[in-house]
Amino acid sequence: MRMAKALGGLLAVTAMICFAARSPAGELPIKLQVALLKKIVAYDTSLDGKALKVLVVGEPGEASNLMQAFEAAGVSASQVAPANLPRAADAGTVVFLLSAQVPVGLRDLCVGSQLLSAAPGVALAEAGEVSVGLGEKPDGRPEIVIHRSRCRDEGHQFRASLLSLARLVSSP
Secondary structure, eight states: OHHHHHHHHHHHHHHHHHHSOBOTTSOSBHHHHHHHHHHHHHTBGGGTTOOOEEEEESOHHHHHHHHHHHHHTTOEEEEEOGGGOOSOOOTTEEEEEOOSSOOTTHHHHHHHHTOEEEEEBSHHHHTTSSSEEEEEOTTSOEEEEEEHHHHHHHTOOBOHHHHTTSEEEOOO
16 A cells, blocks of 8 residues: 555646646756756845846747746736846846847846846856756756856856856856
8 A cells, every 4th residue: 555655746747747837948847947946046245135036038939938937936927028128227137038049138238237147948047148047967867057258247156055056168
């Protein structure tokens, strides 16, 4: 009987992982992206004492699951289409870019307002288009990629305890 319960529980967890809502790019499950982003922000010394707000940059259809996940996690989030980026935003805001195409004005917004930029997947972080990329290693474990010079340009600095867990990249 115990074995049957344990096996049933294992199957339930496996099903949750397999059928968890995925990001538009097919990367990490959305709930995991939200949880990782909350943890990462806690290690950002420039955001100490600031209320976390997330600006999700993406079309409404692709952003809806992510917006629900942020709401469920107790994180204040708003959505904006890439073509409608604001010129400025409040300190403590994290810009989470869903699109593989970087919208015109994103860099100016993040650098000018000192906003941390992040994206699902690691390609944009590796290219220096965002500061933080949330990806998946070949073995299925989460991967955090931090572009050091982009973070510096945006005015952010992470504690060493996070940097030791992340893969750090820089522009040449």
